[in-house]
Amino acid sequence: MVVYLDCNATTPLEPAVQDLMVRHFCEEVGNAGSRTHEFGLQAKKVVQVAREQVASLVGSEPSEVVFTSGATESNNIALLGLAEYGQQTGRLHIVSTAIEHKAVLEPLEVLERRGFEVTLVPPNLDGFVPPERVLEAVRSDTLVVSVMHVNNETGVIQPINEIAAGLEGLAAYLHVDAAQSFGKVVDELRLPRIDLISASSHKIYGPVGVGALIARRRRYRRPPVEPLVYGGGQERSLRPGTLPTPLIVGFGLAAELAEKNFKARHERCLAIRSEALAALGNLKISLHGDEARLVPHVLNISIDGLDSEAVMLSLKGLVAVSNGSACTSASYEPSHVLKAMGLSDAEIQGAIRLSWCHLTPDFDWGELVRRIKSLL
Incomplete structure (x- = not known):
């Protein structure tokens, strides 16, 4: 073998997650957007349970969880979705690192072509990006600081805690690509100063094809992220489209098991x-x-x-x-x-x-x- x-x-898929998903694929039929009959209402109910399970893992409110197809889409929504606000306010500077996943680096290239200035902070030889270098790069016109939590190639944990602390009192949004840390490095993702968190189900023993963008409110206001696609109004219109209920319930259980175990x-x-x-x-x-x-x-x-x-x-x-x-x-x-x-x-x-x-x-x-x- x-x-x-x-x-x-x-x-790999957790056996309990697989069993739950099979039931919802084969027996529990229903569109969470259908509110006129019990099948739709039941689908809506289990989606809400999953939303609570995902939120619990990072200490956020269930209403702050937006289901997506995975961390790549979440990264794109978080970064490209802030562009309009940045252009309206004249905040056209972004800070990130040279070791980000392509799901962050490529959206940043798109933003550069739209007139944004991007500062990529290099790591040390040991793969660690010193937090002081990140914070030194932040300016008054910085729109967002985007730093991955755990590097996907080296496994090095980046200093999210120190960066979040250094951004206290500043306007810049903090986005964390947590594809490799969600459910594995728990406490730091609960920091309230992290505005946006990207996560994937298939990195925590759940199904491929579903993830989340956690958009935390700051002083009761959600980050001013605009949708990239339109139609239907699902997920507070930030990510419209029919919710894949079996995938979402699998993701929710995977998140619950990650927290518990x-x-x-x-x-x-x-x-x-x-x-x-x-x-x-x-x-x-x-x-x-x-x-x-x-x-x-x-x-x-x-x-x-x-x-x-x-x-x-x-x-x-x-x-x-x-x-x-x-x-x-x-x-x-x-x-x-x-x-x-x-x-x-x-x-x-x-x-x-x-x-x-x-x-x-x-x-x-x-x-x-x-x-x-x-x-x-």
Whole structure:
């Protein structure tokens, strides 16, 4: 059996989530927008339960949760949706980082073409973006600061807490791409100074195709985000379209289980990391990312003298790993994250990402090391 070690790309489905979704796909028929009969009212009710489950995980109000197709759409709504307000108020400056996911960087490129100025703050060699650099880049005309919480390639936790604290009293909105941290790094996402949070269900053992944008009120006012599409008025008109009830209830249960089982999952992932590092210590590896700031389920490494494609080929049939973001790995372009960190070309070409979860079965890390050693 091939062991799946690419959980940063997408996670396995929790069995309880699957069972609930099957019931709603096959038995619980109803459109949450249909208010004239019990089927529609029941669909609306379970969607509201899911909204409460998602909100609870980040300490927000259920009314602040907008369901989307995933974090990519949420990022686009958060950033492109603020453009009109920025143009009306003359706040045409945006601060972000050089290690953001393409789902943030590409919308920022669109905004640049529309006349916005974007400052991308670089990370240190260890993949950490110092909060003082982010805050120093903020100006009086800054519309939004957008910083990911956990980097998808390195697993480094970014200083959201310090950035949020430094923005207190300033007008700039704070957007956090929490695709990799929602349900995994819990407390910081509950900071009330975070205005906008993007999340995906399929990163927390829920279904693919659903996520959320949490838009917190500040002094009772919702961030002035405009919709990108129109028609129907669902999700407070910010994201219209028929709600995918089975996906939403699956996402809701996944969020509830993430909150309930956080500690046990965290400890399981730490145990796997200890096994991995002990075995990989027999190789000459470079770890990309400050180990003290890593989430417990990700390692990004290079093996001296080896190309990542050769390593992945040697591991075929044993484990499934990645050499970058799942959204861009097919392009074979060097990782923009590792380039921004200042790694050498050899380290970038050799980098592989191992990412696991509490559902990952035990397996022989020694065999993984033996296969890689056969290449040396």
